[in-house]
Amino acid sequence: MTTLKTKHTLWIATLLFAFLSQWHVHGQKVNKKPSLNGKNIVFVYGGWKGHKPAESVDVFLPKLEAEGANVKVFNSLDAYTDKELMDDTDLIIQTWTMGDLSKEQLNGLKRAVLNGTGLAGWHGGLGDSFRNNIQYQFMVGGQFLSHPGGQTEHIVKITNKKDPITKGIKDFQLKTEQYYMLIDPNVQVLATTTFDRDSYKKKGEAGIENKITGSVIPVVWKKNYGKGRVFYSSIGHNMTDFNIPQVMKMQMRGLRWASEGKYMPAENTISPVYK
Numbered sequence: 001m002t003t004l005k006t007k008h009t010l011w012i013a014t015l016l017f018a019f020l021s022q023w024h025v026h027g028q029k030v031n032k033k034p035s036l037n038g039k040n041i042v043f044v045y046g047g048w049k050g051h052k053p054a055e056s057v058d059v060f061l062p063k064l065e066a067e068g069a070n071v072k073v074f075n076s077l078d079a080y081t082d083k084e085l086m087d088d089t090d091l092i093i094q095t096w097t098m099g100d101l102s103k104e105q106l107n108g109l110k111r112a113v114l115n116g117t118g119l120a121g122w123h124g125g126l127g128d129s130f131r132n133n134i135q136y137q138f139m140v141g142g143q144f145l146s147h148p149g150g151q152t153e154h155i156v157k158i159t160n161k162k163d164p165i166t167k168g169i170k171d172f173q174l175k176t177e178q179y180y181m182l183i184d185p186n187v188q189v190l191a192t193t194t195f196d197r198d199s200y201k202k203k204g205e206a207g208i209e210n211k212i213t214g215s216v217i218p219v220v221w222k223k224n225y226g227k228g229r230v231f232y233s234s235i236g237h238n239m240t241d242f243n244i245p246q247v248m249k250m251q252m253r254g255l256r257w258a259s260e261g262k263y264m265p266a267e268n269t270i271s272p273v274y275k
């Protein structure tokens with residue numbers, strides 16, 4: 001027998017269900033998380049072999065495909081000159097240390113990113129790619145200069161704990177190359193590292209590199225270039241660096257974020273150091 005009280009409870013439950021369902025749908029629309037699912041990725045690898053460009057494809061390709069991305073892999077910078085391909089690309093991942101970018105390749109890459117294609121990578125594959133190309137460096141927002149002491153123990157400090165890329169990640173220590181870089185002071189820095197002479201002086205480093213104790217240099221940043229999103233992390237001299245959960249987590253989150261330039265509203269990533 002259904003009592004009045006039960007009817008009343010059922011009625012409230014129905015209303016509550018309807019409300020929560022709507023809220024859920026609404027919430028999904030508003031808070032859509034960056035995702036690689038269905039995204040078209042162009043993965044360009046090559047350049048200096050010391051950074052293991054081919055191995056980096058082996059590490060990342062399965063992860064990208066497991067998340068539902070359609071990945072095309074190229075061992076040539078000419079991928080950037082294929083207008084049709086670039087128009088259809090959501091994210092470019094580049095692991096190409098040193099080398100040269102021709103005028104046509106630069107123009108193709110610039111055009112794609114200005115139109116909303118993301119550009120992401122790590123270490124020298126994005127941050128030490130084309131040393132004589134200032135237009136490329138402007139797009140990335142930084143350029144490698146030195147790694148005093150080679151592979152050293154150092155701490156990566158998460159300086160932006162609210163950004164979805166670094167949220168929940170704690171500071172961590174690792175042994176790898178600590179990149180000393182030139183940085184565009186307007187990029188949005190998410191993590192930094194502090195240089196300490198004691199960590200490398202025993203290896204016979206001399207001169208100016210011994211005088212940078214206390215220097216704080218960004219490790220992870222994001223920025224916009226036109227409609228495109230650019231994500232960079234300086235960690236990754238060794239592919240085993242990505243075995244550190246925090247490193248891989250930030251990298252994958254950064255790739256997802258950078259893939260959304262054509263689909264999500266632009267964020268203000270300008271965070272000027274000098275005001």
Ligand SMILES: [Zn+2]
Pocket residue numbers: 051123124177236237
């Ligand atoms: Zn390196």
